[in-house]
Amino acid sequence: MIRQFELVERVKAYDPGADEDLLNRAYVFSMKAHGSQSRASGDPYFSHPLGVAEILTRLKLDSASIVTGLLHDTVEDTEATLDQIEGLFGTEIGQLVDGVTKLSRLELQSDHTKHAENFRKLVLAMSNDIRVLLVKLADRLHNMQTIHYIKDPEKRRRIALETLEIYAPLAERMGMHEIKDQLENLAFAQVYPEAYASIVQRLSFLREQGTDLADQIIAELGAVLTDDGVQCTVSGREKTPYSIWRKMQKKRMEFEQLSDIMAFRIIVDDVTACYQGLGVIHSHYSMIPGRFKDYISTPKPNNYRSLHTGVIGPLRHRIEIQIRTYDMHEVAELGVAAHWQYKQGRPLMEGRQYRWLRELLDILEHAAGPEEFLENTKLEMFQDQVFCFTPKGDLIALPRGATPVDFAYAVHTEVGNTCVGAKINGRIVPLRSELHNGDQVEIVNSRAQTPSPTWERFVVTGKARACIRRFIRTQQRAQYIELGRAMIQKEFQHEGYEYADKSLDGVLKKFKAEEPEDVLAQIGEGMLGAREVVNAIFPGTRAKQVPDKVVPLNRQRAKAAKGSTAIPIRGLIPGMAMHFAGCCHPLPGDRIVGIVTTGKGVTIHTIDCETLESFAETPERWLDVAWDQDPNAADSHVGRLSVVITNQPGSLGSLTTVIGKNLGNISNLKITNRSIDFFEVLVDVEVKDVRHLTNIIAALRATPAISSVDRARG
Incomplete structure (x- = not known):
């Protein structure tokens, strides 16, 4: 455990204006409140809040966050009250401690609904003050670091699984890659212990064999860049066991087939040097097609910026290279904590990197319950991204596999609800078309349009699915009420009463x-x-x-x-x-x-x-x-025809032409039987009413290529 003066010195090192007295009082209060309590490891319980505070100092957070880390378990696990916390440390810290405490209470439940409700409450709490999430991530990280002391294997697995499904993706969305990597690896070791042990063993073997190789690659990259006038720092970073395992699962590859277990970083002074360094690397080494990504001109939603490329590098090895500035590197490792603005007294809640949080709140508003919210949010957080543009050039980040309907809902809920068509790169396309990186998408809207229940089959974003489901629920209820009212009115009339x-x-x-x-x-x-x-x-x-x-x-x-x-x-x-x-x-x-x-x-x-x-x-x-149809309404209904046509060239064309000329629209066609002379076909035709269908049948019977036609039954 770090001592009191060491904690204060750590905070003062990056924030000279930190409230030293506040930190000292919180340290002493937490230590006294937890008293003789102990953890599963046998250590004093106070070691946990102190460990959380230490993690928060590595993120260089403000004094209020550090104090919250020290106090976050006092209301839940000691006799201290929230009023007491507010009286001693102020309203701001009281609210932060309250937010973290409510989440901790929910985590005690193992039921799936409570698991989903826990996440729903987490999103609500962090929408008010995102520091609640930062403290919660530090709390979860310290708990994961000591999870091996918990004796119940099922409890360890449940906590680790929740970490993989919720807390690690949230850390990634916050841009906190260092925290994300630690959470993933600690959880991976608990959920898939055999896979974890196998990968760690292989990495250890490669490390022993390839230390000199990595050093040679770093030295050669540094020399090549320096000779061309690019001042930089080159380092090598081994990929984490979990990221290696996930890539093996996703691409169905064996460990030996992976070529980029080591990633090399080139850190330079400014953006110009990033592109200059990229040019030097590509001019000296063969680039691997499809491996170049420019996250500087189009940053990720969490504000991650870097150039990624794959090359056949020094000693003819396939390597991955990331090029970024020192500022970009700090943001990549610490995320939101790297550009903290609470020092100015205003929360950092605006900007494109927080769009995902606002979208989570939209999903929360439209979801029917906690389980649906959790399902839709997982859709939102776990998929790779594609970057598309509006006609005005605004960037919209979507999960891979997204459609124009997902794009429309990402722009605005009302744009999605009234979407009738879409153009991708100027061409009209079906609404279920898959979007690709760099597509320019234009949505066509109509006030008369409402979301179609069929959209739910192909949308991939949580927000789109939540909005469509909400519309269906609302419409279904309104129609059930209308139908139920008509049914009970009929019964009232039967008894001679007037209904109200x-x-x-x-x-x-x-x-x-x-x-x-x-x-x-x-x-x-x-x-x-x-x-x-x-x-x-x-x-x-x-x-x-x-x-x-x-x-x-x-x-x-x-x-x-x-x-x-x-x-x-x-x-x-x-x-x-x-x-x-x-x-x-x-x-x-x-x-x-x-x-x-x-x-x-x-x-x-x-x-x-x-x-x-x-x-x-x-x-x-x-x-x-x-x-009780409106004769002027444009409603269409599907009628089914059973048709026998002669097996000769042009027969099927005659069938479709006659239906089209009589203003019918074929929605489905299926050949059910075929012989040397005849084909039997089932045709679904959109028509206005039974008279319309009868006219089409009469026209088909007058066509020489049609042997017989009847309305299909059964």
């Missing part, structure tokens, strides 16, 4: 609902029966229920066809509150019936659909529905 939402107030508690809309949504979703709710409101109506017997199918179809009290089908987005059956593909103009499915809402069938026979014994699931 306040009629449900008396049964809210019975159905565990907070407001009438909750009950209506459950009815629309099929979780509650409208008759069940009416019976609860008017208990005397039970006698009027249909006797418990099987109703003949033809009577149910006849009842559904009357349409006098039918629920109108209008303004509902298919796939949410209602679903059009894939067996019969109902169209406006068909006589239809609804089947209530628990948890899915209503599935619409044509009245003569054979599938209805399977519901003959559950009359309570049948629902009278009828089309």
